[in-house]
Structures are given as C-alpha cells and as structure tokens.
Amino acid sequence: MDRLRRMIDLTLGSLCCGLVLILVAVLVWQVFSRYALNAPSSVTEEILRYGVIWMSLLGAAYATGRGGHMSVDMLRDRLSPRGRLLLDALVALAFLAFAGIVLIWGGMKGVTIAASQTSAVMRIPMSWVYLALPVSGAVMILYAVLNLADLARGRSRHADAQTQAELMGE
Template sequence: MQSLRRGLDLVLGFVCCSLLAGLVLVLAWQVFSRYAMNAPSSYSEEVLRYGVIWMSLLGAAYATGKGSHMSVDLLRDRLSLRGRLRLDGLISVAFVLFAGIVLIWGGMRGVSIAHAQTSAVMRIPMSWVYLSLPVSGALMVLYSLLNLADLSQGRSHHADLEAQAEKMGE
C-alpha cells in the first residue's frame, strides 16, 4: 500500500509541478505578447483557464492523499488519539462519498453533456476540460481508501505532522 501511495504521490506531484511550470510560461508569454509586441495571444487565455482547472482539481486530490486539505482542527485537537483516528476515518468516508457522487458520477454526466461542444478559440472538445472532474474524483477515492487502510492499521496520515508539531513544541 505504501509503495502505491508513494508512486501516486510522485506521479501526481510531477504532473502538478509540470502544469504549474507550463502555466507560468504561458502567462509570461501572454504578458510579453500583450505589452511588448502589442499583439495579445488569443490562445493563452484558454490554455491558462483550462490548465488552472486541471491543476486545482489534481492538486485537491494530492492534498487528500497528504491529509493537508483545508480543515478546522479545533475539534480534532480536543480528541484522544482513538477519537482522532475515528474522525480521520469519518473524513475519509466523506471524501469517498463526495468524490464518488459529485466528482465521478456528476463529472461523467458533464463529460457526456459537453462531448459535442468545443472551446471558442482552440477548438478542443470541452469534454477534455470536464474530464478533470472524474479523474480527480477517482484519485480522491483511491487516496481516501489508502487513508482508510492506514487508519485500520492504526496509522494516521496526520502522524508525521503531529510528530513535527511535538518536536517544535519541545
């Protein structure tokens, strides 16, 4: 299980970093073409828009795997270790339900609706853009199942963060 998680982290981290680097280059080109050449690129705005959609959804899946999604730790900090593990399990189950229903099922409906549409400038199928929803949903479900497997063995994906916090408190 840990090798699967490490492989997913490596691939997804590389994809997100590559997307970010590509988007920075496209943005730099857009600024240069607009202000230096006085001829704005028509493609760059769509590339940036759709790239940010993909990057944010893949980044959300990556954050799910790392346990670094946005959360309020007020309740979690007041629980015992066993209570924290149960809360983490509940959160993972909630992620599976949300990702399965909203992102995968709803995303596939969006892909099927948008299959005949193309983007205004680049003329790419809009289903490619909507495909980011079920792909990120599937990754979130997989990461959440890995998190649940860790929790069933008494390990929390928050364990390294808690260990670091305890070292800093010493």
C-alpha cells in the same frame, strides 16, 4: 500500500509541477505578446483557464492524499487518540462519498453534456476540460482508500508524533 502511495504522490506531484511550469510559461508569453509585441495571443487565455481547472482539481486530489486538506482542529484537538482516528476515518469516508457522487458521477454527466461542445478559440472538445472532475475524483477515492487502510493499521495522515506514539502504546 506505502509503495503505491509514493508512486501516486510522485506521479501526481510531478504532473502538478509540470502544469505550473507550463502555465507560468504561457502567462509570460501572454504578457510579452500583449505588451512587447502589441499582438496578444488568442489561445493563451483558454490554455490558462483550462490549465488552472486541471491544476486545481489535481492539486485537491494530491492534498487529500497528503492529508493537507482544510480542517478545523478545534474538535480534533479535544478528542482522545482513538477519537482522532475515528474522526479521520469519518473524513476519509466523506471524501469517498464526495469524490464518488460529485466528482465521478456528476463529472461524467458534465463530460457527456460537454462532448458536443468545443472551446471558442482552440476548438478542443470541452469534454477534455470536464474530464478533470472524474479523474481527480478517481485519484481522491484511491487516496481515501489508502488513508482508510492506514487508519486500520493505526496510522493517520493527520496525526502528530505524540498521537502516533500514544496509539502505538509507547
């Protein structure tokens, strides 16, 4: 399981870093062509818009796997180590439900609806843009399953070292 997680982390992290580099290069070109050449590029706005959509959704999936999603620790800090594990399991199950229902099921509906549409400037199928929803949902589900497997072994992506030691009986 750890090997699979590392492989997904490396792939998704590299993809997100690559997207950021591409988006920065496109943004620099957009600014340069607009102000230095006085001839703004027509495709850069769409590339940036669609790139940010993919980047945001893949980044959210990556954060899910790393346990870096937003959380309110007030309740968690008041729970026993076992209570923290149960809360972490509940969070993982909530991610499973959200990713399955909203991102995959709803996202596929969006992909289907957008299949007949093309973008205004680049003329690419809009279904490619909407595909970011089910793809990120599938990665979130995979991460949630890995997180649940870790919890079943008494390990949490969110637990600090003290909690891990308490759970292991040290």
